Amino acid sequence: MSRISILNPGAESGVAIESYGLSADVGRPRLRVALVSNGFPDSTNFLTLVGEALSRRLPDAQILMFARLDPTVLAAAEVVAEIARSCDVAVTALGHCGSCTSSAVRDAVNLARAGVPAAALISEKFWDAGVFNARSVGMPGVPRVRLPHPVAGTGQTRMAQIAKELCDDLLSAWSAAHARAA
Amino acid sequence: MPGPLEFRASLIQAADEDALREQLVRERRTDGLPVILPTPERVEAMLQAAAFAGLGRDIVLGEVGPNLGEATIEKVAINAVMAGCLPEHLPVVIAAMQALCDPRLDTTEVQVTTHQIAPLLIVNGPAVKEAGLASGFGALGYGHRANLSIGRAVRLCLINLGGGWPGMSDMSLLGQPGMISYCLGEAEDDSPFPPLHTTLGFAADASAVTVTSVGSPHSVQAVLTGDVASDAERLLELLAHTIGGMGNNNAGTASGTIIACLNPDHARALHRAGLTRQDIQAELARRAGNPAGVLQRLRYGRTVEDPDRIAPAIGDPAQVLVVVAGGQGFYSAVMTPWGGGPHRNTYVTKEIVFYDACDLPVVGR
Numbered sequence: 144m145s146r147i148s149i150l151n152p153g154a155e156s157g158v159a160i161e162s163y164g165l166s167a168d169v170g171r172p173r174l175r176v177a178l179v180s181n182g183f184p185d186s187t188n189f190l191t192l193v194g195e196a197l198s199r200r201l202p203d204a205q206i207l208m209f210a211r212l213d214p215t216v217l218a219a220a221e222v223v224a225e226i227a228r229s230c231d232v233a234v235t236a237l238g239h240c241g242s243c244t245s246s247a248v249r250d251a252v253n254l255a256r257a258g259v260p261a262a263a264l265i266s267e268k269f270w271d272a273g274v275f276n277a278r279s280v281g282m283p284g285v286p287r288v289r290l291p292h293p294v295a296g297t298g299q300t301r302m303a304q305i306a307k308e309l310c311d312d313l314l315s316a317w318s319a320a321h322a323r324a325a
Numbered sequence: 326m327p328g329p330l331e332f333r334a335s336l337i338q339a340a341d342e343d344a345l346r347e348q349l350v351r352e353r354r355t356d357g358l359p360v361i362l363p364t365p366e367r368v369e370a371m372l373q374a375a376a377f378a379g380l381g382r383d384i385v386l387g388e389v390g391p392n393l394g395e396a397t398i399e400k401v402a403i404n405a406v407m408a409g410c411l412p413e414h415l416p417v418v419i420a421a422m423q424a425l426c427d428p429r430l431d432t433t434e435v436q437v438t439t440h441q442i443a444p445l446l447i448v449n450g451p452a453v454k455e456a457g458l459a460s461g462f463g464a465l466g467y468g469h470r471a472n473l474s475i476g477r478a479v480r481l482c483l484i485n486l487g488g489g490w491p492g493m494s495d496m497s498l499l500g501q502p503g504m505i506s507y508c509l510g511e512a513e514d515d516s517p518f519p520p521l522h523t524t525l526g527f528a529a530d531a532s533a534v535t536v537t538s539v540g541s542p543h544s545v546q547a548v549l550t551g552d553v554a555s556d557a558e559r560l561l562e563l564l565a566h567t568i569g570g571m572g573n574n575n576a577g578t579a580s581g582t583i584i585a586c587l588n589p590d591h592a593r594a595l596h597r598a599g600l601t602r603q604d605i606q607a608e609l610a611r612r613a614g615n616p617a618g619v620l621q622r623l624r625y626g627r628t629v630e631d632p633d634r635i636a637p638a639i640g641d642p643a644q645v646l647v648v649v650a651g652g653q654g655f656y657s658a659v660m661t662p663w664g665g666g667p668h669r670n671t672y673v674t675k676e677i678v679f680y681d682a683c684d685l686p687v688v689g690r
Contacts, residue, residue: 149345150334150363152354152403152485154394184625215434215665241437241496242665245391272437275494279391 163284165260166319167232173203177226177233177259179218180210181246185295185302186237192299192306193234193264193313200310214243218250227257232317238265238273238287239295248276252285261285262316264309266292286316332365333383333399349407353490356480356505360407371402374412378678380419387426390433392488396422401478404485408478413679414471417456417508417534418478420677421446424536425479427673431666435538436489440574440663441501442538442670444479445584446508447648449522452532452677453510460510462652465503465542476506501541509650515589516649517596524602525674532679535646537582537672539660543567546655549594557598560591561605564659565612568645569638571623573661576615579640581662581670585609588651606642613638646672 167174178194180187187210194206207230209222214237218226226233235251238244247263254261265273265287277285288309294302339345345362349355361367372382375398382399389396398419405418425432425444435442448458459469467473489495497504513520522533545567549556568575568583575581585605587595595605618632639645651658662670 146338146340147342147345147362148336148338148365150332150365150368150399150403151337152334152349152363152400152407152481154389154392154400154486155333155335156395158393213665215438216667241439242434244496245434245437269496271493272496275488276391276437279393279488279494 158279158281160281160283163255163282163286165255165258167260167317169201169232169314169318171231173205174201174232175205175207175230177230178206178208179226179233179235179250179254180208181214181235181237181243181250182210182212183214183237183239183243183295186214186243189294189302189306190234190236192303193309196303196306196310197313200314214240214246217246217253223253223257226254227259230259233259233261234264234313235261236264237295238263238269239293240269241272244269244272245276248273248285248287249280252277252280252282255282255285260317262313263287264290266290266294268292288312288316332368333397334403354485355407356477356484361409363403363406367406368399368403371406371410371412371415372399374415375402375419377680378416380678386419386423389426389482389487391436391494392486394486394488396426396482396486400486401482404481405478408481409470409474410478411474414456414475414478416677416679417446417448417452417475420534420675421475421479421536422482424534424673424675425483429668429671429673430536430538431668431670432487434666435663435670436483436487436495438663438665439496439498441497441499441540442663443501443503443507444536444538445503445660446476446479447521447535447646448508448510448532448677449513449520449535450527450532450677451530452679453513455532455679458508458510460512460650461515464509464650465507472508473506476508479508480505503541512589512649512651517593518602518647518649521646521648522674527674527676532677533674534677535672535674537584537646537662538670539582539584539662542586542658542660543570545657545659547591547657548655549590553594553597556594557600560594561608561612564657565609567659568609568661569613569615570661571615571620573638574664575661576620576636576638577624578664579637581644581664582672583639583645583662584660585645585647586651586658586660587647587649588654588657589649590653591657592649602647603642605647606645609645610637610639610642
């Protein structure tokens with residue numbers, strides 16, 4: 144039986160895929176943690192709470208905030224380099240809208256490419272966008288931690304609870320546990 | 326370089342046309358509507374238009390974000406066939422895609438935002454007539470094949486090469502109809518002002534497409550009285566109030582491209598008052614703004630130290646593109662931006678080449 148042919152309208156080749164294979168010893172003394180806020184409303188506030196929750200789990204951890212004001216742009220190359228010099232692990236946030244999910248994921252990818260185990264915090268409503276963004280920039284395995292939605296605008300008490308509850312997932316994402324799961 | 330009917334694109338095969346159409350819909354290769362099937366013969370005919378312009382099918386215009394798919398002339402032609410374009414439409418689509426591959430348009434960020442922006446194509450010069458673009462009544466509505474097909478071809482490229490898809494990568498919360506097609510010609514013959522592209526540095530006999538991403542049109546009603554000074558004053562105030570609407574992103578950030586789309590009657594009213602395009606840009610930038618206290622309270626639930634300070638809605642008069650289009654009457658329109666991304670939602674203009682170009686033009690803002 145004859146078949147009809149058409150030309151594929153899609154791109155023939157995409158970005159080359161690279162694996163994510165980083166892991167950190169999160170039990171090491173004075174773990175240096177970068178909190179990378181993209182400036183989405185409540186992002187810096189929420190990451191501060193994440194830092195506080197981590198400090199309760201890892202009392203000697205050193206928590207450093209790297210905050211910018213515009214979630215529609217990526218962390219500058221100098222900031223990524225500074226984090227690579229000064230931190231052992233990083234968490235990027237907040238993935239809570241379209242462009243901010245993109246920047247949170249791509250920040251994590253850029254940090255991973257600089258050698259820093261990194262995880263992006265993405266709300267469940269934007270989880271699929273996070274999956275897409277990670278693949279679109281060539282690192283589908285970059286760690287993400289799923290948050291409920293909404294986080295921003297829910298108040299300090301609720302955000303502190305979410306921050307506390309994500310610590311296990313975040314520590315797993317930074318450690319080899321994530322690499323095995325991926 | 327491939328010869329006639331030799332393509333770099335891979336083939337999709339099925340038993341019949343219906344199966345192919347359904348497969349394209351199922352695989353998210355269309356905008357949700359049925360398409361013209363891009364058979365090798367149809368694409369080859371489309372590519373002849375590129376050949377007249379000196380553009381080989383394997384020329385790469387750039388990468389389309391966020392997926393960074395390669396936009397070759399061949400791929401653009403395939404998507405143009407699917408959109409229903411005629412060969413004379415292809416040069417406009419190519420120039421528009423060249424603009425969207427320009428890093429200044431931040432196509433990755435534009436495609437993923439939760440805002441409802443879509444690339445608007447404003448065509449100037451002989452291309453308006455050569456492509457058969459409408460610039461008058463209902464130019465952004467239905468019934469105009471060139472406008473709809475060209476705009477649709479761009480959207481299909483954004484889907485198929487850039488990876489845009491609602492709720493997966495394109496996170497626009499509601500979307501807007503311009504996301505399917507958003508293209509018009511400037512009504513140069515009905516305009517008292519020089520064509521937009523000449524204001525942006527192109528020769529009058531050149532053709533160009535100006536591309537920027539904006540939201541859906543806001544209607545601006547102004548009834549003229551014949552009082553030259555009063556009419557101009559009221560028009561500017563109405564346009565500025567609409568641009569500065571407190572729910573508009575630019576009211577908070579003063580960034581991004583703003584389209585002041587004047588109908589010919591309104592354009593003539595401003596021209597009669599002695600205003601040039603640059604004067605209109607400056608007046609709108611001067612007038613569009615809001616008290617910071619009210620703006621911050623309504624938008625963010627915040628208080629500010631200086632509530633009576635006027636927060637401008639336009640940071641730079643050059644952000645305003647004054648365009649003449651639409652039928653004659655009471656209504657003009659304003660399109661407002663998202664304002665984000667590294668280049669703050671700016672605009673880019675590219676030359677449209679129909680014949681005998683030796684090279685890809687690289688001209689823009």
